[in-house]
Amino acid sequence: xxxxxxxxxxCDVHNSLRSHMDLVPYMPDAMKRRLIESGTGxxxxxxxxxxxxxRKDATPPxxxxxxxxxxxxxxxxIDQHRIDYCLLTGSMxxxxxxxxxxxxxxxxxxxxxxxxxxxxxxxxxFKGTIAxxxxxxxxxxxxxxxxxxxxxxxxxxxxxxARMPYGQRFYHPIYEAAERQGLPVMIHPGTEGAGSTNGPxxxxxxxxxxxxxxxxxxxxxxxxxxxxxxxxFEKYPNLKFVLVEGGVAWLPHLMWxxxxxxxxxxxxxxxxxxxxxxxxxxxxxxxxxPIEEPERPGDLITLFNMIDAENMLLFSSDYPHWDFDDPHAxxxxxxxxxxxxxxxxxxxxxxxx
Amino acid sequence: xxxxxxxxxEEIPEGQRxxxxxxxxxxxxxxxxxxYYALLNYCPHYGAELCKGLVSGTTMESHVYEFIYGKxxxxxxxxxxxxxxxxxxxCSLFDEQVKAKRFEVxxxxxxIGLILGAQSKRE
Numbered sequence: 001x002x003x004x005x006x007x008x009x010x011c012d013v014h015n016s017l018r019s020h021m022d023l024v025p026y027m028p029d030a031m032k033r034r035l036i037e038s039g040t041g042x043x044x045x046x047x048x049x050x051x052x053x054x055r056k057d058a059t060p061p062x063x064x065x066x067x068x069x070x071x072x073x074x075x076x077x078i079d080q081h082r083i084d085y086c087l088l089t090g091s092m093x094x095x096x097x098x099x100x101x102x103x104x105x106x107x108x109x110x111x112x113x114x115x116x117x118x119x120x121x122x123x124x125x126f127k128g129t130i131a132x133x134x135x136x137x138x139x140x141x142x143x144x145x146x147x148x149x150x151x152x153x154x155x156x157x158x159x160x161x162a163r164m165p166y167g168q169r170f171y172h173p174i175y176e177a178a179e180r181q182g183l184p185v186m187i188h189p190g191t192e193g194a195g196s197t198n199g200p201x202x203x204x205x206x207x208x209x210x211x212x213x214x215x216x217x218x219x220x221x222x223x224x225x226x227x228x229x230x231x232x233f234e235k236y237p238n239l240k241f242v243l244v245e246g247g248v249a250w251l252p253h254l255m256w257x258x259x260x261x262x263x264x265x266x267x268x269x270x271x272x273x274x275x276x277x278x279x280x281x282x283x284x285x286x287x288x289x290p291i292e293e294p295e296r297p298g299d300l301i302t303l304f305n306m307i308d309a310e311n312m313l314l315f316s317s318d319y320p321h322w323d324f325d326d327p328h329a330x331x332x333x334x335x336x337x338x339x340x341x342x343x344x345x346x347x348x349x350x351x352x353x
Numbered sequence: 354x355x356x357x358x359x360x361x362x363e364e365i366p367e368g369q370r371x372x373x374x375x376x377x378x379x380x381x382x383x384x385x386x387x388x389y390y391a392l393l394n395y396c397p398h399y400g401a402e403l404c405k406g407l408v409s410g411t412t413m414e415s416h417v418y419e420f421i422y423g424k425x426x427x428x429x430x431x432x433x434x435x436x437x438x439x440x441x442x443x444c445s446l447f448d449e450q451v452k453a454k455r456f457e458v459x460x461x462x463x464x465i466g467l468i469l470g471a472q473s474k475r476e
Contacts, residue, residue, distance in 0.1 A: 169418065230417070234416075235416075262447065263434070263436055263447045263448075264435035265435065266447050267412045267437065267446075270413060270415045270419075270421070273414065
């Protein structure tokens with residue numbers, strides 16, 4: 001029996017700069033010297049990975065960092081794995097880990113312009129995400145309004161590493177602008193624990209990258225609870241939110257626990273008009289990579305069925321990073337209809353592709 | 354009509370409650386601004402003695418970050434887990450389908466009476 005071909009939208013593909021010098025032509029004159037001398041200001045979490053972050057087989061033949069050559073990315077990801085569209089997520093959202101809101105905003109604007117010039121339009125599968133810095137949400141909103149009208153920009157992306165939970169009113173200008181432009185907001189990990197961000201786990205600073213990476217889910221859980229409880233989805237009823245690379249299997253626990261507590265404590269958040277889990281179902285999406293791999297693969301499908309996950313999940317590969325998920329190798333136990341939604345249909349609708 | 358008189362009006366001043374035993378049933382009688390209401394002293398969640406909970410008002414449905422106090426004296430919160438019930442209707446505030454059992458109350462000659470139906474198994 002031949003396998004049915006499946007359509008795929010990859011919602012997390014990391015294009016890269018060749019070097020920070022790529023951004024010099026796009027920077028305001030007053031900040032060029034700082035960029036040349038000190039780089040983008042995107043900090044490093046400090047956690048050492050023994051395998052590195054980029055895949056060792058993803059270095060372009062012509063040199064440069066993994067993900068920096070559009071032609072090689074097409075060859076190694078899009079063609080090899082038969083991807084219809086990929087969302088270019090970059091990593092410049094990491095600039096939010098710095099301390100200088102104006103520099104972070106300028107770097108991120110420069111990057112967005114660079115991506116438009118050097119990536120968008122280079123291949124029909126490429127779709128852009130508008131990076132924003134969360135250090136000043138008003139500047140972020142301005143960037144969303146500047147870039148939002150471009151037809152190939154299909155989402156806003158920001159760092160999941162943050163100074164405070166994302167439901168809080170400080171951040172609302174970002175959501176207002178994203179809703180105005182009809183763009184989902186994505187959050188992505190990377191700099192948890194660095195610079196101006198909070199500690200990477202609820203317990204503090206662990207010793208190893210293994211722990212740091214595992215506990216990223218905690219940060220996503222806290223942001224999600226905050227978004228729901230602070231009424232972001234009541235205030236911005238058309239806003240959609242995408243949790244990228246934060247894990248999936250914790251979601252049933254969070255929905256059940258939050259609903260249970262809401263039944264007792266709803267008086268604190270009287271603006272909520274339905275169970276918290278219902279807001280999550282209606283407004284939130286999670287990307288699949290790095291997919292959890294239980295001993296019995298069917299257990300994951302059972303878990304997805306508990307929470308109607310087939311309408312909330314979006315496939316992502318995380319190319320070219322070390323924990324890349326091959327769409328044809330993972331989730332083999334998944335029923336075909338569920339796979340069609342998670343690999344393609346949900347993202348097609350959400351990002352209007 | 355099966356009426357059981359369970360207390361004199363002086364026993365339950367405004368804002369107060371009294372829990373009475375009627376056969377096998379424990380029932381809370383509440384005086385909300387001069388009118389009497391009765392709920393079975395049994396929470397539909399886990400069967401705790403609902404009528405021993407905190408009586409208060411609550412925050413009404415509102416816009417985000419807006420707090421509107423309302424239903425003063427009309428809300429009872431179960432001592433276990435804190436679920437809020439509207440004393441006048443028996444309905445929980447998070448889901449109208451989740452209800453505490455209520456009884457009609459009449460006042461005759463200074464006596465408070467409960468109108469009781471047949472006792473159900475759940476009570």
